[in-house]
Amino acid sequence: MGRPVATTDRFKAAAGEIEALLTTAERLLLDATTRFDEGAPVxxxxxxxxxxxxxxxxxxxxxxxxxxxxxxxxxxxxxxERHFRDVQSAQVHAPQEDVALQAIGTAALAAAKPPSSPPPTPPDSSPPPTPPDSSPPPIRPVSSPPSTRPARWPAPRYLRPNAHR
Known part of the structure; x- marks a missing residue:
C-alpha cells in the first residue's frame, strides 16, 4: 500500500467505533460507581x-x-490476543447476561406497573340469598372506576436521560 494501515479510512472508522464503544462502557460504569461512592441510590x-x-x-x-x-x-x-481471551470471560461470570436481563426486565415491568385500583365497593343493598338448589342470580353490570393509568407509561428510571440527577 505504501502507507501505514492506520491511515486508511477503514482503520480510522474502526478506531472511531472502538473508541465510542469503550468510552460509553467506561462512562456507564463510572457513573454507577461514582453515584454509589457518593451514597446515591443505585x-x-x-x-x-x-x-x-x-x-x-x-x-x-x-x-x-x-x-x-x-x-x-x-x-x-x-x-x-490476551485482551481477546480476557474479554470473552466477561460473558461467563455470574450472573450471566440472560439472568441479568431477566432481573432488569422484572424491575422495569414492576416500575411501569400501574397502581392497583381499590376493589369495587359492594352495592348498598345486598342481593337476596340464593336458595341452595337454584341457579345463580344474573350478573349485574358494575360500573368501572375511572382509570388511573397515565396516557403513556413512564420509562424505567435507568432508561431516562439524567434520571440520576
Missing part, C-alpha cells in the same frame, strides 16, 4: 444494566480490533 437493575452494556461493548470492541488485524491478532506475541 438499584441492582441499574448496576446490572451498566455491567451488561459494558460487557457487550468491550466484547464488540476487542472483536472488531481482532477482526481488523486478522490472524496476527491471534498470535500469543500480540497483546490483543
Amino acid at each position: 438499584t441492582g437493575a441499574e448496576a446490572l444494566a451498566a455491567r451488561t452494556i459494558a460487557n457487550r461493548h468491550a466484547v464488540a470492541a476487542v472483536t472488531l480490533a481482532t477482526r481488523l488485524l486478522g490472524n496476527p491478532a491471534l498470535s500469543r506475541d500480540n497483546p490483543l
